[in-house]
Amino acid sequence: MEVNGDSNETVSPIEWYPGLQLTACLFYSLILVVGVIGNALVITIVTKYRDMRNATNYLLTNLSIADLSVLLFCTADGYQHLYGKDKHRLGTFMCRFSPFVQNATATCSVLTIMAISYERYIAICQPFKTNSLRLTVFHTLPTVIIFWIISCCMSSPFFIFTNTYSVGSTYNETITICLTQFHPSWSIWYLIPCTVMIYIIIAIMLICWHYSICSVLFNREALLRDNTIVTRYRRQVAQLLIVLIVSFFVLILPYKIWGIIQPQLSLEQFHRLGFRRHSLLIIITRLLLYLNSAINPLLYSIMSTKFRQSFVRLSKSCCPNAKERRSSPVLDCKEYLKRPVSVSGYRTGCNGSTSNAGRGSYQPINLNHQQEKEKKFLFVDASVTPVTSTAVELSKIIFP
Template sequence: MDLSAGYNVSVNSSDVLDARLQRLIWVVMNGLLTQGELSAVTAAYGVVFLVGVLGNLLVAVVVLKVPHMRSPTNYLLLNLSVADLLVLLVCMPVSLIETWVVFPWLLGKFMCYFSPYMEFVTFHASTLTIMVISVERFYVVCRPLHCRETLTGRFIAGVLAVLWPAAFITSLPVLFITQFRQIDSVGPDPLYTCETETDTFWAKVYLVSSAAVFYFLPIVLLSGCCLVISRHLNNPDVQPSVGQRAAVDNRIRSRKQVTYMLLAVAVLFFICLLPYRVTVLGFIYAPEEMLQLLGNKGVLILVIICRIMVYINSTVNPILYNTTSTNFRSAFKQAIGIKTGRKTRRGTAEAMRNTSNTHMRTHRRSTAISLYVR
């Protein structure tokens, strides 16, 4: 959704410039952000864009290139990276252009509809992916026997084949509440605006429903899932025997690491999108006096903060994988050609085992000789 809807213009049926349009023209004529502020915002966008695009592309390389990383869980993370790349490549440049040129709309009719539509598609796809990841973690931790039979690669592929069409279909109403209008002309060149309506009945119904179904309800479900998983990890149902304790402890430790990493991804997603969702609802229900109290510059700064938070969410996941998962960190290094030392450690361990076996054979042979002499 275009967050600039809070300070975009609306035109009545007689095409007369109303107070909001006059205020917006004042914004353009006088400028809200200084050149230094615009440069700072642009630099922030640039850093987030480069880190996000490179990081998410690296996730794709890791999952597709490193054989042992091709697991159902990692394919879900790859799907999340695809959604993040769409946000960064499609929506972020549009937001930056809007920051520099608030009025008029410069990108044409197609981008006016395509950009907010893709924002909703990626938000919905990311939310659904995180919910699938949570369910997958629940089965891996709490129902491991059912997990092996159910969570196969074919099953995950089927889930993704349903997930993306669902995201595209549930975002279609955005096309009907987005308006591309010609409002005036300067000489031979017409001026256009692109706005996402928030004041009509059906726009309010859809925007509130989207926030409820794809944000607040998933938070409740995810919180319950986290509690069950955490309790199961800390208090496993099966108590291993003495001989199996080391193997079981290693397996539980590995599952904890992966589970907590994925839960951190989910929590960060909802935290980063919270300002966006609250601001959208605020534009719907906040009285005009409150927007006037914020002022044009205050509203614009709020919009910029919300957008940057959304783009940061699309950037930090690869960093989170690399810092919290030793498996991902090793695969990242392997994908870019850095030797991790795993082969060396494996060779050392094998040499130690061979030495141990030699000592055992020598010990048995010496014992046998001593028994024979006696």
């Protein structure tokens, strides 16, 4: 304990828990690297592959953009808190911009999750109902822009009321700190409604929508009779969204709640809490916030077959394997375009042309309509958006 000679007041020493700084720095770095790479891959996959372009995946891309913004613009505060001795070294603009980005991206993320859940609810529970709010690829971009405008407007007070100040520190020097100072009435009329009420209302809506979705997709009759590729894909998306929603609220709410409680602490309460416990709370809430921005791509790759296959496809296109290229049926068709294949007395080329020359030893395979439809759905998204012509052509090449 240290004693202040002027007031004889005992103050807790400014000491960290042993090894806490190094451990927190390693976790920050791991989350930053995994999150930036994962979210960048999600954005690349959806923009590069045409069969991944649908309303749901575009909204997931917007979610990745929000998460990427948090990791790029807000993790510097975490490192600064660990080794900066409470000094703000990033300048006045970053002092204001970082809390603005944290709140704007969180609001945009929860609105995006709400839109994804609503789109799935309409597609599964009310597929034949005409709804003006039903999302399609053509309506996704305006929806995303509206979400960002709402989020920026709701978060603008954090940019306005945050500033740098010069104060005396406990280690006998004047330092620059970054502080958000709201008027006491703002905590009642702005901070609490915007950071708590919006999450409660949206959480209730999400629970109702996903309860209806699970009632349709996971009831006993559907599990026993309806086991098509389309239904299995929809079950995967529903499970992914439920895990994504739970992880979002579990990981982000501690940071939001602590952001409301911390400004209300008096100096006496702060000293009673102590530097060690206060710093530990800040590190834990920030770790959960950064983890929320990095975990979504991992959830996509674990729970979604289409995203997992797209990740593999992207890695193969970046580092192609010569042996796999030679064994690919599509590439074989292009390489041997002039070599026809004999099937049941007809000579068939890769372009689909046939000629009645010679007899073959293979009998034709008769596929019923349902099997052909399911095979085509392997290449397209079974959502409310129409099937692209490129995906159909690809399915015809592989399944003539």
